Amino acid sequence: MLATSFVHPDWGLLHDQFWALTVGGLTAGSIYALVALGYTMVYGVLRLINFANSEIFMIGTFGALFATKWLGIAPGADAIHTGFYLVLIMGVCLIVAMAFSGTAAVALERVAYRPLRKRGATRLAALISAIGASLAIQEFVAFRRGRNFEAFPRVANRDVLFTFFGAEIRTDQVFVIVGALVMMVLLDQFVNRTRLGRGIRAVAQDSETATLMGVNIDRVVMLTFLLGGIMAGSAGLLFVFFFEVTKYNIGFIIGIKAFTAAVLGGIGNLRGALLGGLVLGLIENYGSALWGTQWKDPIAFLVLVLVLMVRPTGLLGEALGKARA
Amino acid sequence: MNTLADLRGKVSGKIPQYNVRDAGARWWAGLPRWARVVLIAAVIGFFFVLPSLTIPLIDTPTPWASVLFSPIALYVLAALGLNIVVGYAGLLDLGYVAFYAIGAYTIAVLTSAHGSLSFWVALPFAVAAAMFAGLLLGTPTLRLRGDYLAIVTLGFGEIIRITANNIEWLGGPRGITNIPRPSDIGPLHFEGLNAKPYYYVGLTFIMLVILMVRAFERSRVGRAWTAIREDEDAAELMGVPTFKFKLWAFAMGAGIGGLSGALFASYQTVITPNNFTLQFSILFLAAVVLGGAGNIPGVILGAVLVAYLPERFRGLGGQRVFWYGVALVAMMVFRPQGIWPSRRRAAELADPEAGEVLAAVTEADVERIEEELEDVSLPAHELEGHHDG
Numbered sequence: 001m002l003a004t005s006f007v008h009p010d011w012g013l014l015h016d017q018f019w020a021l022t023v024g025g026l027t028a029g030s031i032y033a034l035v036a037l038g039y040t041m042v043y044g045v046l047r048l049i050n051f052a053n054s055e056i057f058m059i060g061t062f063g064a065l066f067a068t069k070w071l072g073i074a075p076g077a078d079a080i081h082t083g084f085y086l087v088l089i090m091g092v093c094l095i096v097a098m099a100f101s102g103t104a105a106v107a108l109e110r111v112a113y114r115p116l117r118k119r120g121a122t123r124l125a126a127l128i129s130a131i132g133a134s135l136a137i138q139e140f141v142a143f144r145r146g147r148n149f150e151a152f153p154r155v156a157n158r159d160v161l162f163t164f165f166g167a168e169i170r171t172d173q174v175f176v177i178v179g180a181l182v183m184m185v186l187l188d189q190f191v192n193r194t195r196l197g198r199g200i201r202a203v204a205q206d207s208e209t210a211t212l213m214g215v216n217i218d219r220v221v222m223l224t225f226l227l228g229g230i231m232a233g234s235a236g237l238l239f240v241f242f243f244e245v246t247k248y249n250i251g252f253i254i255g256i257k258a259f260t261a262a263v264l265g266g267i268g269n270l271r272g273a274l275l276g277g278l279v280l281g282l283i284e285n286y287g288s289a290l291w292g293t294q295w296k297d298p299i300a301f302l303v304l305v306l307v308l309m310v311r312p313t314g315l316l317g318e319a320l321g322k323a324r325a
Numbered sequence: 326m327n328t329l330a331d332l333r334g335k336v337s338g339k340i341p342q343y344n345v346r347d348a349g350a351r352w353w354a355g356l357p358r359w360a361r362v363v364l365i366a367a368v369i370g371f372f373f374v375l376p377s378l379t380i381p382l383i384d385t386p387t388p389w390a391s392v393l394f395s396p397i398a399l400y401v402l403a404a405l406g407l408n409i410v411v412g413y414a415g416l417l418d419l420g421y422v423a424f425y426a427i428g429a430y431t432i433a434v435l436t437s438a439h440g441s442l443s444f445w446v447a448l449p450f451a452v453a454a455a456m457f458a459g460l461l462l463g464t465p466t467l468r469l470r471g472d473y474l475a476i477v478t479l480g481f482g483e484i485i486r487i488t489a490n491n492i493e494w495l496g497g498p499r500g501i502t503n504i505p506r507p508s509d510i511g512p513l514h515f516e517g518l519n520a521k522p523y524y525y526v527g528l529t530f531i532m533l534v535i536l537m538v539r540a541f542e543r544s545r546v547g548r549a550w551t552a553i554r555e556d557e558d559a560a561e562l563m564g565v566p567t568f569k570f571k572l573w574a575f576a577m578g579a580g581i582g583g584l585s586g587a588l589f590a591s592y593q594t595v596i597t598p599n600n601f602t603l604q605f606s607i608l609f610l611a612a613v614v615l616g617g618a619g620n621i622p623g624v625i626l627g628a629v630l631v632a633y634l635p636e637r638f639r640g641l642g643g644q645r646v647f648w649y650g651v652a653l654v655a656m657m658v659f660r661p662q663g664i665w666p667s668r669r670r671a672a673e674l675a676d677p678e679a680g681e682v683l684a685a686v687t688e689a690d691v692e693r694i695e696e697e698l699e700d701v702s703l704p705a706h707e708l709e710g711h712h713d714g
Binding site: 047049111112115121122125127128131133134137138140143256259263295297300301302309312313 | 470484655
């Protein structure tokens with residue numbers, strides 16, 4: 001019954017499992033954060049909710065799956081590799097997943113966004129176009145791959161790496177968290193240190209002035225989608241590596257979570273996406289320990305509303321190009 | 326009158342691609358009053374006999390009358406409600422299905438699960454509950470800016486669905502069954518096999534809602550909504566209490582959504598949380614934007630298309646949703662303003678720079694000024710022909 005479970009949260013479970021819940025939350029959270037980057041970058045540059053980013057992520061999971069098929073790895077005990085081969089397999093999967101997602105993201109921009117941008121359409125129209133693209137991509141994949149879960153082979157053993165206050169930390173969890181962090185640091189450096197990154201920040205700050213200064217907006221927008229897609233692709237690999245399944249509509253729930261994470265951290269803010277993702281993952285895990293897993297999603301959204309009431313632009317505020325009202 | 330004529334010329338001159346529509350509007354305004362009454366009566370009459378007609382090509386695989394009510398009439402109602410929020414006030418609501426669900430669940434609880442009220446007695450409660458939910462959600466969240474509001478409303482929609490799914494009192498995942506059908510009114514007898522009475526009731530509600538929304542649109546409230554949509558900060562500076570009017574829009578939209586949901590519940594007699602997924606919020610939003618946000622006929626057209634096309638093309642089976650998605654993209658690429666946009670929106674899109682000027686002076690304003698000027702010099706009955714645009 002609702003009343004009893006809400007009046008009596010299970011503090012004991014939270015206390016006993018605290019570190020395990022924390023690591024679990026960070027693992028899920030780092031995947032949210034990677035996908036959130038796709039939303040936050042596009043929002044920062046175009047002020048537009050890239051609703052189809054969830055599908056870009058889903059395509060990335062399939063990219064990784066296809067890569068294992070091409071390498072001749074099928075689900076089963078002999079899929080497990082170690083050392084150099086493991087690194088090679090993961091590298092190929094990563095590149096293929098990124099290529100799939102990056103291509104899809106750029107194609108998406110060309111087909112569903114650019115024509116609207118050229119016509120000066122409202123952002124609402126762009127949102128509907130994105131929703132349409134999202135449905136079409138999902139159905140296309142469902143048409144080609146069916147509507148059931150497909151298994152991703154377990155390519156690495158899930159050994160306990162170390163024990164932390166009684167919580168067993170496994171290699172796969174560490175891999176996901178570290179992998180996501182590396183990708184995000186790379187992106188952050190790219191945006192903040194390189195010439196192309198400067199173009200992105202310039203357009204995010206003031207697209208008209210950027211045009212006057214000789215920045216090619218179309219190229220910047222394409223690059224933004226490409227980077228968002230690459231991040232979503234790497235998230236796709238981490239997702240199938242960790243959860244070991246995917247299907248045509250897997251992006252939906254991750255997409256909503258990632259968008260929530262982006263808003264929570266401050267949409268348009270790269271570091272905000274990281275913080276938002278991790279915080280969201282933690283809240284979900286602690287919340288479901290306290291009140292039961294069936295309340296996981298409502299708790300996450302409730303926290304989002306509460307945070308936005310106190311900080312209306314998210315935890316770190318909006319800023320891809322730095323302070324912008 | 327020269328200056329006004331010039332202004333009118335400027336306004337319509339900026340919207341070259343809407344000549345057909347302007348010509349239609351002029352033709353309509355030029356008709357004598359009796360002719361307009363007859364035409365409106367004929368159109369209403371046509372909609373009342375529509376379920377009895379079998380029109381080749383238009384007909385659907387499932388019974389035509391039931392398609393007309395559910396989904397078409399229900400979607401039209403919901404889209405009219407969402408249009409207040411999205412089209413008039415410019416607030417992006419991605420969780421509108423929550424209000425639809427609250428209307429449906431209120432009916433289900435009061436007439437079946439925990440009460441035995443008649444449908445007609447429970448209906449006002451359903452609308453009130455949805456409006457109250459609108460106020461409850463709007464009060465903390467309407468201070469947020471556009472896209473933040475979108476994600477918060479999306480979250481609200483999910484919270485309502487998941488809560489219904491988790492609470493045993495609301496039937497949990499099995500939902501609520503045995504929702505009684507409405508009691509007879511006059512010759513209308515509500516039963517499962519005949520959707521016509523439901524359709525007549527739905528049509529009546531649609532007409533009432535249209536009258537109400539039009540009255541609001543042309544009042545101070547409607548102008549306040551437009552001002553908020555165009556530039557919220559400017560509206561606030563001009564003394565429009567933006568928060569209050571946004572909340573109004575939210576509550577009214579919610580109430581109409583609740584009405585639609587209530588009708589849905591009594592027609593289905595069974596509701597489960599799965600009837601209220603995010604997908605429906607998206608469909609309602611698609612209806613509003615596809616048709617032309619802010620324009621009642623456009624929104625109705627959009628809702629009819631969004632509801633009707635999937636029913637018509639049931640034969641396509643698995644590829645239906647794919648083509649639906651492609652159609653949405655194509656529509657937005659080729660006609661981002663919607664099929665039948667409001668004049669103001671069309672003007673803004675036709676010329677982005679002129680849009681700002683035109684937002685201040687549109688054809689409707691010109692007419693209003695004309696009326697006001699003419700009121701001074703001419704007897705009122707001679708002006709009847711110029712009122713509608």
